[in-house]
Amino acid sequence: MEQDARTTVRRLKRKLRHLPTWAKVSALCVCCLAAFAGAAWALTVNAVNPEVPEVPLESLGGPTDAEAAPLSSANTASAEGGEIAPAETSTLQKVEVARSAFDTIPNTTNISLFDATGARRAIDPAEAHDAVAALAAFREAGNDVGFVVYDFATERGLAYNADVSCFSASTIKAPFVTYVAQNVVDAGRASLDDVVYEDVIMDGTGVMATDDEDTYDVRAVMYNTIVHSDNTGYALLRDEYGEGFEAWAGAAGVDASQWVGEWYPNYTPRDLAKLWLVVGEYLRGGQGCSGLCEDMLSQTSTSFIRKALGDKHAVLAKAGYEIDTPWYDMGSLNDAGIVRTETGDYLVAIMSNADYDDEFFTDNEHLIVDLVKGLDQARERLLVG
16 A cells, blocks of 8 residues: 555656646646735734744855865876876776765765865865855755766866755756666667657657657667657656666666656765766767767757856766756756866766756756856866866
8 A cells, every 4th residue: 555655656746747847837826826825824813933043054165074184186197188087097997986986075065175085175165266156156046056076087076065865857867878878779688770659758848749750769769868858758768678777876876776766866966976977987988879878968958067168168968957846846957967178077967956947947047057167167276287
């Protein structure tokens, strides 16, 4: 009985997520009116409760980990032309080093520097002024946010609120399509030319729900899922090839057992960074469908990282966003990916619970764009310089 109830709730959540945005907004307005009426009635019956005092914004740069060892400055290797790893270090080794480093990130609301040795320190606000200001803007707007940034060449990173749990939204599509490419197509369980029937249609982002097609090949479904963030394409891939994805994520160091089969789970910036480690490892391997995946991730229709940095760096990324509803905590303004620079590649994963919709509510876009720009500056100063 309890399991049936959980299954019903998950199905309801999934349906709510894929309602058209106008329906979500309409329902939100109705619920807000009902809540206002209820509050007005309560005020006439009960004495007014005193307001709960607002918690002030924490100091983002003050040291909170006094016993942490100082950072090593030994890792200063760089590479030319956007390549990641120094010649003497294999891609697999660098991924394992990064994953170990991610496990040592302190979960604090201070921007922390960390490196592959496990050393870390809280930065002074003056060392990353623009990033600190961008975080303050998120907080002043009433939103939680967290990030992980990692430079592969120097094996050093920056992190803030790394374990804040946020709604994944469409950020999940990049690791899932990578899983399909690697563990399904490359493994010979399917071909890019196999026919997929459109036996389910999901509203929201994408192009497949409104076109005149009812069959696609696997290549087209993967492309639409990444480039157009197609909810129908993602649903078709999950229905057909989803078994085994949680195990793949678990091998990346993410506790996917908590997802309980949820297609759009909640996870943390630390989790998203770990998933992108595997995505990046696959892309750099140059085998199978990796070239196709890299091409798709380089042209996603929405990327806040690319909007911030695309004029000077190549960006492979997949964003995810949603507006909140009264029934489910879905507010999210997220992006993650690999940024390719002259000094090497770096990974960035940003998650928040800010509301965003690419058609009806874009007011919060500047929050994440400004944060990406601030983190790029901080990386140049603290991780590379």
